[in-house]
Amino acid sequence: DADVTQTPRNRITKTGKRIMLECSQTKGHDRMYWYRQDPGLGLRLIYYSFDVKDINKGEISDGYSVSRQAQAKFSLSLESAIPNQTALYFCATSTARGAPRDEQFFGPGTRLTVL
Amino acid sequence: AQSVTQLGSHVSVSEGALVLLRCNYSSSVPPYLFWYVQYPNQGLQLLLKYTTGATLVKGINGFEAEFKKSETSFHLTKPSAHMSDAAEYFCAVSEDSSASKIIFGSGTRLSIRP
Numbered sequence: 001d002a003d004v005t006q007t008p009r010n011r012i013t014k015t016g017k018r019i020m021l022e023c024s025q026t027k028g029h030d031r032m033y034w035y036r037q038d039p040g041l042g043l044r045l046i047y048y049s050f051d052v053k054d055i056n057k058g059e060i061s062d063g064y065s066v067s068r069q070a071q072a073k074f075s076l077s078l079e080s081a082i083p084n085q086t087a088l089y090f091c092a093t094s095t096a097r098g099a100p101r102d103e104q105f106f107g108p109g110t111r112l113t114v115l
Numbered sequence: 116a117q118s119v120t121q122l123g124s125h126v127s128v129s130e131g132a133l134v135l136l137r138c139n140y141s142s143s144v145p146p147y148l149f150w151y152v153q154y155p156n157q158g159l160q161l162l163l164k165y166t167t168g169a170t171l172v173k174g175i176n177g178f179e180a181e182f183k184k185s186e187t188s189f190h191l192t193k194p195s196a197h198m199s200d201a202a203e204y205f206c207a208v209s210e211d212s213s214a215s216k217i218i219f220g221s222g223t224r225l226s227i228r229p
Contacts, residue, residue: 004158031215040124042205042219043159050215090158094214102214103149106158 003027004107006091012113019078021110023091030096032074034066037088049074081114117142117208119220127226134193136223138206148189149207150180159205165189166212201227
């Protein structure tokens with residue numbers, strides 16, 4: 001079973017619709033992240049959460065909101081989707097141990113198309 | 116502020132040839148450096164990570180990278196390319212060892228010619 005899961009994997013929607021992307025993890029990590037990937041731009045951080053009560057904006061948070069429902073769940077919402085939000089969205093998790101092996105673990109991604 | 120520059124958005128090599136993917140970083144504090152790989156239709160997975168100590172870091176699948184502070188570089192190499200290495204590779208930098216705030220480069224797509 002995957003440690004970091006994302007639903008849906010693919011979504012096509014229309015301009016103005018509200019969309020929620022969900023992320024769940026079984027790794028027991030405190031920290032969770034949402035990124036978007038666009039060709040030629042790499043991954044850009046949208047929001048991150050270091051625990052259930054801690055939510056922070058990333059580099060490109062405008063037009064997005066998040067909810068950390070539990071340690072294991074972190075949802076990303078597009079309140080009113082627009083075409084330039086068409087992208088591949090990734091959820092990631094990490095711990096806060098500061099150990100040499102610490103890394104971010106990524107989900108499989110959600111491909112979102114806004115028409 | 117930290118940043119990462121990957122030189123070459125697309126690199127093509129023959130099977131069995133040397134793979135060299137270039138990465139330069141900018142950081143005001145000692146950096147933690149990463150290479151991630153993304154296979155088609157998959158998420159990113161860590162290839163290797165530099166924290167402190169030995170500047171030559173060995174990762175999975177025969178890849179390695181060398182941290183050169185004087186050149187602010189962290190280039191990724193593999194002596195002999197395999198068809199299965201075809202993927203997109205991302206260099207990244209973080210200020211802290213917990214990998215909490217990672218800045219990614221724009222990626223380099225590696226193609227392998229038979």
